[in-house]
Amino acid sequence: MAELIRDTFFGYSLRLLFGSRVLSHPDETDLPMVWQKAVHEKQATPTSSGANSIHEETHDDPPNGQGGHGTIDEKKHRSTPTQRKGSVASLRSAVTVVDAAGVSKQDSEKGDDTLLVGWYGPEDPDNPQNWSSRKKSWVLVQTLLLTFSIYIGSAIYTAGIAGVSQEFHVSIVAATVGLTTFVGGYGLGPMVWSPLSELPQVGRMPIYIITLALFVVLQIPTALSTNYGMLMAFRFLTGFVGSPILATGGATIADMYSAKKRAYGITLWGVTATCGPVMGPLIGGFATHAKDWRWTIWELMWLSGFCFIVLFFFFPETSASNILYRRAKRLRKATGNTNLRSQSEIDAAHMSKRDLAVAALVRPFTLNFQEPIVLALNIYIGLIYALLYIWFESFPIVFIGIYHFKTQLLGLAFLGVLVGAFVTIPPFFAYLYYVQEPMYNERGELRPEARMPVAIFGAVLVPICMFWFGWTSRESIHWIVPIIGSGLFSIAALLLFNVVLNYLADTYPVYAASVLAGNDLIRSAFGAGFPLFAGGMYRNLGVGWASSLLGFLACAFIPIPILLWKYGERIRMSSKRARHDFD
Incomplete structure (x- = not known):
């Protein structure tokens, strides 16, 4: 239970009130043990994201003169073997505090004594990937x-x-x-x-x-x-x-x-x-x-x-960067060594205020218009989102005006969309397990374009849903028929959202937060504007032709996932921001 709530807001509040003696971390209660474990086992080679990759390294023959993310040169370790058996005092005086948190020397050739704090090892329980x-x-x-x-x-x-x-x-x-x-x-x-x-x-x-x-x-x-x-x-x-x-x-x-x-x-x-x-x-x-x-x-x-x-x-x-940032703060406090830094702190130290402002406020907007892949997918998802909200405005017209549902029961007409979403889960999970997972390489990566066939299938379902719903919404046809047709929309939306969000995150891993924030902005802008004219459109054109208009609009966007499936890699390779190193 302590481990479960330690990093929650409640846990933060208790530690703020009562100090580190409440819900303590291992590096606060038994630092010598943690230090011993690291000295005699492994050293981390942190990645730019904070370090999940670990390689075996003996302490008898460490590499010398490595810049960047090199390992610690034990010849520079000032503590004696006796000290290394567990004395906290030795930790406070040591230049290289160990690999206890995946510590390695930064820029040793430049005289930079920064110590990089990463994970305790490949099975560090604080790493969310290892929960x-x-x-x-x-x-x-x-x-x-x-x-x-x-x-x-x-x-x-x-x-x-x-x-x-x-x-x-x-x-x-x-x-x-x-x-x-x-x-x-x-x-x-x-x-x-x-x-x-x-x-x-x-x-x-x-x-x-x-x-x-x-x-x-x-x-x-x-x-x-x-x-x-x-x-x-x-x-x-x-x-x-x-x-x-x-x-x-x-x-x-x-x-x-x-x-x-x-x-x-x-x-x-x-x-x-x-x-x-x-x-x-x-x-x-x-x-x-x-x-x-x-x-x-x-x-x-x-x-x-x-x-x-x-x-x-x-x-x-x-967030791994936050977890490691707090770990570095704890180790600095416990050891008195101010050179201990997490990767995110090191990165932030090299960023000016202007760089931070650009990353936080400007980049989500510029990526939308400077990256063709981002712009195309954001507009497409924006369209799907807009269709959802504008189409929902037609439900009172259809199910109250045509089928005479009571007002309080109108919401039951939306259950077809809900059922469609749940029905999609078992077959889609089977597809992910039996078809998509074997496509990943040995590094656990998948080319983003390999996801697109699912999006193509979803893109075709959207206009089918619109035509089905529009032309079956009449008194001569039972109300269950348009409700069944509405279920196709949730199937399509679920597949498209899954593919697009994963595609953007995989293609722009460094800018994932900005890209996804921009995607949310575009789809919300579409979703906010379209409902304002939905009622008038359905009343003036009629349910059949209004839904058909939306269906034709959806048809116009079907080529987007097809083109990304065929030419996405070429477009991605020409981008300076997109990732290129997929097998």
């Missing part, structure tokens, strides 16, 4: 709960749009702005929160917890809004502060799982992201029918409040 399956699963469940709690906030409001329109005497289109401002908020939010979560001094967990706390609190003035402007302002703010998980949830999953296993977690994350907008109208519909539109906001506060309590006590830090 037990149970712990990883528990953290994944919390990630999915947080994603659902935020994503439902957009669609749950739609059930109360009519009530907002009546109470504040605005048009239905103006009331719908409450949906678009929320979606717009969680499109802009990651441009701030995602870069912050990548800073080693911050990490992911504090961003999640602090913004979630704000999200919960801000539901109160939202539900108590006394005028239209107040409601719109707080809808935007809640979307903005609730947004981190929507862009960095995939990064959290990648923190724990190798590239070969990451797709499973991303798939479940995608299902949860689909469940939110689908369940929102259903849950909100019953609340609006029983009370009024304000109860949709109260429900959102209760759900997100429960999520906050769970994450506050049980969600640990998953």
Whole structure:
């Protein structure tokens, strides 16, 4: 239990109040033992990301004169063999404090005495990649709960749009702005929160917890809004502060799982992201029918409040750079050696304030327009997101206007989308296990273009869904038929999101946070704007032709995954930012 909560927000709070004697780390309780273990076993050769790669190295004949990430020259070790048996004092006076945390000498030829702090070894329990399956699963469940709690906030409001329109005497289109401002908020939010979560001094967990706390609190003035402007302002703010998980949830999953296993977690994350907008109208519909539109906001506060309590006590830090940064701080304090640094600290020391500002604020925008792959995939996913929200606006027209569903039961019509998502999981997991996993090389890597056949299949399903739904939505055809057709959309969206997010993360690993934040911005911008004209389009064109228009638009984008499958490698190799060294 101590290990589970040590790196949670609750654990941080206890350590802040009572010091390191509470929920202590091994390097705080038994430093000599940790030091002994490292001296007599292995030395790390850290990678630029903090070091998972380990190679055997004897201490009798270490390499000399290595710059960069060379190993420690034991001839320079000033402690005696007796000291090396466990004296903490020897650690405080030693120039090279050991490989206890994967320590190695930096730039020895230049006279730089920096000691690089990495993992204790290939099975370091603090490395999220080495966590037990149970712990990883528990953290994944919390990630999915947080994603659902935020994503439902957009669609749950739609059930109360009519009530907002009546109470504040605005048009239905103006009331719908409450949906678009929320979606717009969680499109802009990651441009701030995602870069912050990548800073080693911050990490992911504090961003999640602090913004979630704000999200919960801000539901109160939202539900108590006394005028239209107040409601719109707080809808935007809640979307903005609730947004981190929507862009960095995939990064959290990648923190724990190798590239070969990451797709499973991303798939479940995608299902949860689909469940939110689908369940929102259903849950909100019953609340609006029983009370009024304000109860949709109260429900959102209760759900997100429960999520906050769970994450506050049980969600640990998953960022390797933050974990190693805190380890380096502990070792500096324990040994008195100020030369101990994590890789992220070393990298940050060589970055100017201008470089940090560019990385945090400018790069997510510039990558969208300077990289053809990023631009094409972001626009395509933006289209899928827009189709989701504009298409959902047609459900009241179809199932209340044509099939005469009761208002509070309208949400049941969205269950076809939900069922489609869950039905996809078993066959897609089988595909990942039996087809895609054998394609990985010995380093556990897969060429990004090899993922595209799945995206092509998903791209074809989108227009089929639109045509099916549009032309079967009539009184002469049973209502279950368009609902079955709607399930195709979730299958397509799930496959496309999985491929695109993994493709971008694999192709731009150094800029993954910026690329994914830009993707969230584009898709949220599309999702925020399209619902404003959805109702008018469906009423003027009719359900059949309006859905067909969306289907034709989806057809126009089918060539994108096909072209990336055939020519993606050539485009990737011509980019200065994309990764080139796949086999």
